[in-house]
Amino acid sequence: MYYGWNIVGVGMVFQAISFGFTIYIFTFWAEAWMTEFNVGRTQITATFMIFNVAMGLVSPIAGRILDAFSIRVLIISGATCLTVGFLLISFANAMWQIITVYATLISVGSVLAGPLAAQTLAAKWFSARRGLAIGWGSTGTSIGGLLMPPFAIYLLLNLGWRQAHQVIAFLIVLIIVPLVWKIIRNTPQEKGVEPEAPARFEPTQESGGQAVQWTTIKVLRSRNFWIPIIAFLPALAAFSTVQANLSLITADIGISQQKTALLMSIIAGSMIVGKLFFGGMADRWDQRLLYWIAASIMGFGILLLMSQPNYTLMVFISVLLGLAAGGFLPLLGAIVGGRFGPEAFGQVFGLLGPFLTLSAFAPMLGGWLRDTTGSYDSIFQIILVALIPAMVSMAFMKRQAPATQASG
Known part of the structure; x- marks a missing residue:
């Protein structure tokens, strides 16, 4: 192995x-x-x-x-x-x-x-x-x-x-x-083992065979850095809002804390399935398509939350949200690794952190809107509207370029 x-x-x-x-x-x-x-x-x-x-x-x-x-x-x-x-x-x-x-x-x-x-x-x-x-x-x-x-x-x-x-x-x-x-x-070299065979696409080579050196300025000038922020920020905000406010959302529709705890477990279990599916498919399918699937599932789940669901429907919604949210992390990692290469992975992924952390404010905004309007519908509507340009932006993500084959 x-x-x-x-x-x-x-x-x-x-x-x-x-x-x-x-x-x-x-x-x-x-x-x-x-x-x-x-x-x-x-x-x-x-x-x-x-x-x-x-x-x-x-x-x-x-x-x-x-x-x-x-x-x-x-x-x-x-x-x-x-x-x-x-x-x-x-x-x-x-x-x-x-x-x-x-x-x-x-x-x-x-x-x-x-x-x-x-x-x-x-x-x-x-x-x-x-x-x-x-x-x-x-x-x-x-x-x-x-x-x-x-x-x-x-x-x-x-x-x-x-x-x-x-x-x-x-x-x-x-x-x-x-x-x-x-x-x-x-790395494999540090352990003294043979590295895995290279991928069909490898972004660390420029057209002339010159290795790309991803400085911070060069990363920040790349549209492949900014598009994931635009695409993933509303999706992460959607999930964090539901996750942080779940017990309050279910209380509004008369679901007990014990049943809510089970919903949280269903979300976590579904996230595992989502991570394995979207992570595995990221090596085979267009990663943009996989993002559109995950974001659509998330949007559908949020839409169902606005319908005053009963417990059976909340179980279904929890599965949807878990599958979608589970896909976001491996998809984001595959997008970064596939377009910036393993040498710059930590640098690029780390630079994404402060921007994606803006999603942490969504749960507090959702709570404030709930106290102000008496419903979570306002924050869900904002999220659904924000998901539209997010999904459109992914169409402008550059696909991976074929790797330069080494001689021999």
Whole structure:
């Protein structure tokens, strides 16, 4: 078996831990923190928004260093940041301290030991099957979404939130550090194995056979950089709005919290299917077509949400949203890898971060519109309108150019 699949497997593990213990379980601490620190929902949701914005701001720097330095050292550094961050939170005596930790250590750790690192590794280790590798690797975050919430609830109910954070801190360093140090290497050459055969299309060569050197200025001048932002930003905003407000959306239509928790699991499970399908097909089909399929599924799901659905229909909507959202991450990775090449993957993907992080403001806008108008229909209408130019923009994405074949 090609050693690159070991890299993908470890990537799934550290993503499941880093995102599973941050993105997917954050909401479970809310009630305990509101009681402990006498704060309202606004400060809790602001903490999560600041965390997402901070990750977006860190991404460009992280992308550059992931391309330039030892990725396994950087992943271990990220895991260390997460461990220290969770330990500090366990001793917090004010909400501002938790906000500060999430804005610094937790955000940096989640970026260095998260999807950016895993996708950069997949791009460097795979060529012909890059989309498939990115698709499999990106399931790690969804696996974390399936496994970590019930574990976090168990810790919270039996140990309390402070000791729960200490246990999580211990598990992060215990699992990630030895596994990453043993398995992860930047490239096949560093491991001393033969790299995968080149893809049919390889964008790192110009027409004269000269390798492309993607400086930051050159990346920012490329339309292949800006079109994914235009295309994916409304789609990511749509999913984050539903994900962050799901319990409130279902409460409005009379669905219990227990049934809502099942809907979240259905979304996470469907995301795994979406990541595998769209990631695998990204090596075979036109990636623009795959984007149009995913965006259309997302739009249809949002449209159904505006129809006051019953629980059976909400299950169907959850499947649609999960399939579509699951496709976005591997598609974005395949688009970047296929047009900028593996050498610049971390740099380009990192530069996308601050722009795509703008989607983090959509859930707060949705909540405000709900409080103002009494319905989520306004934010859903805005999203549906924004998806139209987003889908049109993808038609202007340049297709991959044939690779320059090496002699012999």
